[in-house]
Amino acid sequence: MAIELNHTIVHSTDKKAAAEFLTGLFGLPDPVPFGPFMGVELSNQVTLDYIDVDTTPVPNHYAFLITEAEFDEIYGRIKERGIEHWADPTQTKPGEINTNDGGRGVYFLGPDGHFLEVLTRPYGSGE
Incomplete structure (x- = not known):
């Protein structure tokens, strides 16, 4: 069986700022909007999908x-x-x-x- 993590959702109060914090710090390409998300793709093809939430993220x-x-x-x-x-x-x-x-x-x-x-x-x- 070949099971791989494809993506995970990251709760944020400002998805754009949070995604840009990571891409800027890591030297990654700019985040890509996709539906309600700002996606940050990593080199192993896992995507961190940042989404805005109305509460303080856990x-x-x-x-x-x-x-x-x-x-x-x-x-x-x-x-x-x-x-x-x-x-x-x-x-x-x-x-x-x-x-x-x-x-x-x-x-x-x-x-x-x-x-x-x-x-x-x-x-x-x-x-």
Whole structure:
């Protein structure tokens, strides 16, 4: 059986701003409107479909596996933009990155409080 994640819906108070935050930070193509959504397509063909909601979105966690070079670029933008970030999901190591499993990772918040993470090695791949 070949099961793949195709898309997920991301609740937002401003779908355009939230989608552009992600594409700008990650260096991705501009979001694409589709019905009530602003779609952000990732390289593995999974789409994050941002949609406006009338209530405060329930924060979710989104982790993105990236290359070492992409980490340098994205982390540079995080620091350049003064985005608060942590080495850990419990937010006890502010302004730091982690080196879990021989890679690098960092956590930060998106505009609607979604907990975003970029990492260069999948957890458990260890070195």
